[in-house]
Amino acid sequence: MPAITDHMSADHRRCDELFSSAENHADAGQWPEAISAWQQFDEALQAHFGMEEQVLFPAFESATGMTAGPTAVMRMEHQQMRALLAEISEAAGNQERSAFLSGCETLMIMMQQHNMKEEQILYPMADRSLPDAGTTLQLMQSA
Ligand SMILES: [Fe+2]
Ligand SMILES: [Fe+2]
Numbered sequence: 001m002p003a004i005t006d007h008m009s010a011d012h013r014r015c016d017e018l019f020s021s022a023e024n025h026a027d028a029g030q031w032p033e034a035i036s037a038w039q040q041f042d043e044a045l046q047a048h049f050g051m052e053e054q055v056l057f058p059a060f061e062s063a064t065g066m067t068a069g070p071t072a073v074m075r076m077e078h079q080q081m082r083a084l085l086a087e088i089s090e091a092a093g094n095q096e097r098s099a100f101l102s103g104c105e106t107l108m109i110m111m112q113q114h115n116m117k118e119e120q121i122l123y124p125m126a127d128r129s130l131p132d133a134g135t136t137l138q139l140m141q142s143a
Contacts, residue, residue, distance in 0.1 A: 003137050004056070004130070005123040008048075012115045015044045019111075022092075023104045031095050038092050042085055049078045051140040052118075056126060059136045063129045070122050077114045081107065 018041035025034035057071040084107050091099035127133050 002124065002127040003133050004127045005119065007137055007140075008052075008056075008123055009115075009119050011044075011048050011051075012119065015041060015048060016111075018044055019104070019108070023101065023108075026092070026097060026100050026104070029097065031092075034100075035092050038089065042089060045081070045085065049082070051143050053078065055140045055143050056136060059130055059139075060122070060126050063131065064125075070117070070125070074114070074118065074122065077110065081110055081114070084110070 018037055022034050022037035022041055025031075025037055053075060057075065061067045061071055084103060088100060088103035088107065091103055126136075130136050
């Protein structure tokens with residue numbers, strides 16, 4: 001059973017929903033709602049990155065011996081998205097609608113491409129190569 005692919009893909013969807021909510025509220029000029037949704041999204045995405053960087057990627061790297069492969073690329077993309085998250089948070093704090101929305105547009109493209117690579121390549125590889133994917137999944141959920 002592809003436990004990791006299922007769980008982590010569902011978590012991508014959960015983050016996407018919070019992201020859309022923040023974007024829609026900001027677009028409508030509803031800043032309290034936009035900021036609240038944005039904070040929930042930011043927290044959810046950072047937690048997701050943490051599960052990957054602290055549990056999934058190290059487990060994948062030690063099972064496959066691939067340390068300079070897909071996980072290195074994913075870690076680098078997380079850093080790029082973290083920088084953008086900080087910029088967008090600042091725009092949200094200042095209620096700068098156009099800076100917020102254009103930041104969101106860039107982030108959405110980065111997230112879509114990143115998540116697609118994980119869902120189609122990395123997670124299925126992890127499900128296949130980890131000796132006990134179920135245990136890795138439990139560790140991620142408690143991380
Ligand atoms: Fe990721
Ligand atoms: Fe992910």
